[in-house]
Amino acid sequence: GAGVSQSPRYKVAKRGQDVALRCDPISGHVSLFWYQQALGQGPEFLTYFQNEAQLDKSGLPSDRFFAERPEGSVSTLKIQRTQQEDSAVYLCASSLARQDYGYTFGSGTRLTVV
């Protein structure tokens, strides 16, 4: 597609519910990133994929967070047993190659845990 597409745009989850957030990167982009942006803060790195390989997951805040990119294109960020502190905008970004820092960001998924 023309840009990075994320769905859903908004998600309201009850505390304890599992959620899955989807990211469709730009076709052919090798690198894919997930960021978490709390209200009034800058985005914080969660995890990085190069094709289907998850090369860095150091930013995932707990083992309730899990990301995958099984075929090297679409990625899913899953959060199990959601808690109120998980409420944030989750941003996905992709870039053409490992050394290409021209990241393109999606519009994000706003997750609200009630």
Added chain:
Amino acid sequence: AQKVTQAQTEISVVEKEDVTLDCVYETRDTTYYLFWYKQPPSGELVFLIRRNSFDEQNEISGRYSWNFQKSTSSFNFTITASQVVDSAVYFCALKSNSGYALNFGKGTSLLVTP
């Protein structure tokens, strides 16, 4: 450890005024990259500029200009003759040459009023 500080939380200017957004960074790396992104109300992060640590030339792009000074670890962003459409949150970010993550500052919210 890497850190980006944007000391200005909010700035309000009247249209046609010039405005400078400050960014100070900390890193032990000798090779690194600095970025500025714009985040309009729609939520996506829009790439504005990337500068590597070996290129201290200042850059001008239309009404935008950037002043990179390694001696003071600063990478400031100036908008000349501001316009209402410049209203957004602006983020400065830092990336090391060896890592994957962009480290963002907390952002500066710019409001340009007619």
